[in-house]
Amino acid sequence: MTQEPGYTRLQITLHWAIAGLVLFNYIFGETMERAYDAVRQNVEPAGVGHYLHVVVGLAVLVLTLVRIGARFVLGVPEKGTTPGDKVAAGLQGLLYLLTLLVPALGMTAWGGGQAWAAGPHVLAANAIMLLALVHAVSALFHQYVLKDRLLLRMMRPR
Numbered sequence: 001m002t003q004e005p006g007y008t009r010l011q012i013t014l015h016w017a018i019a020g021l022v023l024f025n026y027i028f029g030e031t032m033e034r035a036y037d038a039v040r041q042n043v044e045p046a047g048v049g050h051y052l053h054v055v056v057g058l059a060v061l062v063l064t065l066v067r068i069g070a071r072f073v074l075g076v077p078e079k080g081t082t083p084g085d086k087v088a089a090g091l092q093g094l095l096y097l098l099t100l101l102v103p104a105l106g107m108t109a110w111g112g113g114q115a116w117a118a119g120p121h122v123l124a125a126n127a128i129m130l131l132a133l134v135h136a137v138s139a140l141f142h143q144y145v146l147k148d149r150l151l152l153r154m155m156r157p158r
């Protein structure tokens with residue numbers, strides 16, 4: 001993987017698209033919970049909200065795979081070496097992992113009929129939101145307190 005001065009337009013678009021889709025599914029997850037309860041009671045789920053949850057969630061999975069591939073082909077900016085930078089890099093790694101794991105667990109529960117996966121799916125979705133909040137606050141801290149223009153790396157293509 002090469003060290004580059006910033007992210008490309010594709011990488012930036014993927015970052016914000018995935019963040020938006022994750023947030024959408026988190027906010028409107030309740031429609032899926034109702035549909036899942038209905039299915040488990042052998043009742044046809046009402047409405048189409050749960051289809052949207054599946055499509056949006058699978059889009060997150062596919063786009064994250066594209067994004068990881070793009071990371072290897074296009075390179076990323078050099079990460080710092082302070083303990084804080086290392087924590088931030090670890091956090092970003094966890095976010096990658098969770099954006100794959102959450103839809104995978106959802107699919108296992110819904111399509112795969114494995115009820116055990118439903119609890120971990122919701123737990124992992126909560127973990128994404130918590131970690132993304134820490135990640136976002138730290139990006140804003142860099143931008144507005146340390147004033148090192150870090151946020152602009154995810155806004156202006158290199």
Ligand code: HEM
Pocket residue numbers: 021022023025026027028029030031032033034036037053054055056057058060099102103104105106107108109110111118119121122125126
């Ligand atoms: C990034 C993608 C996703 C996020 C952030 C997400 C988030 C959530 C959240 C927050 C809930 C709980 C809603 C509540 O209790 O009010 C939920 C429930 C559920 N989701 Fe997802 N989801 C994603 C992708 C998927 C996918 C791809 C599938 C299936 C193909 C899926 C299947 C389910 C099922 C079956 C439930 C009900 C679980 C239960 O009630 O115990 N999800 N999801």
Ligand code: HEM
Pocket residue numbers: 015018019020022023071076077079092093095096099128132135136137139140150151152153154
């Ligand atoms: C669900 C929401 C989010 C997810 C899953 C997510 C995930 C990620 C990941 C995996 C990276 C690493 C990119 C790489 O180098 O390969 C990253 C970088 C970044 N994210 Fe997020 N992010 C989210 C939301 C946000 C928000 C809300 C902000 C800003 C307020 C933000 C700002 C940034 C910035 C500035 C970088 C570049 C950091 C650097 O180059 O050191 N992200 N994000």
